[in-house]
Amino acid sequence: MASGASDLVLIAYDGSDNAKRAIRHAGHFLSASRAIIVTAWEPLSRQAARISGLSGVMQPGWVPDTAAEDAALADARVVNEEGVRLAGEAGLRCEGHCIETVTTVWAAIVDAADEYDVSILVTGTRGATGIKALLHSSVADQVLKHCHRPVMIVPPCEG
Template sequence: MNNGQTMLIAFDGSEEAARALEYAAKLLRPEVVEILTAWEPAALQAARAVSRTGMHQSTVGAESNAIEDDPAYAEAKELCRQGVAVAEGLGLAGRAHLVEVSTNIAAAIVESAHELDVDVIVTGTRGLTGLRAWWNSSTAEHIVRNSGVPVFVVPPEEEEEYTD
């Protein structure tokens, strides 16, 4: 993959995302890495949380309409910077991208991959199983099913079983 090709990594600051970036650097050896952090405005996060409680959403409002004043934007910007630093620490040329989520994170990642015209999408996964997996939608699964681009999925690190 070292022919000027690019990969997009969905970077949320988690151990899984850093691990995915590390494996992709070793195995895919891309020339350029698009570090993508998807974020949702704090007011929308609060409105979604309030709607789950049954309270009227009109009680939740944004105090400021400026993106720069949104704490979720500031956090996403810092996470994206961390992703670029991780990429550069692995010897890769990382470029930062923030995308505001309008529907869901997976859809934002897929849309960004098409806009950036990447050759592969890299994502980590939490590796949920059983009942937890049934109740949680898989971002990685959505990306694989809907991207139309090769997807490199890195599972979480297995915990070692200890015997006495």
């Protein structure tokens, strides 16, 4: 990787096998001074509101316990810590960050790339094709379309 302003790699990590593969490839092919492992999460109250809106049925209001940590954030932290560990094993000096998704996962990742002023963004992809790809847009595809930085997309393993 050419020496840039920051030589910082952002790796989107969700705990999937494809995300693990992306970390291994980043460690193998990129030589950067640092990496940030980013895990996007959505608060449970927002997930509940989104899902109830999709059902078309009015749901009773839910007020989350503000004294307790959001379970979605707790899960994201566990996933992110795994990503940091895997990145370290892949030879990357890194730190982890959990970022709250306000609109979409891809937008949170692109915003984080801008906030941290990264040199390149790395993500895995499911590699969906055909009807499945038409019905459910890939986060990696949206990152590629909307990020104004170099993006490395690691496809899933064949098989």
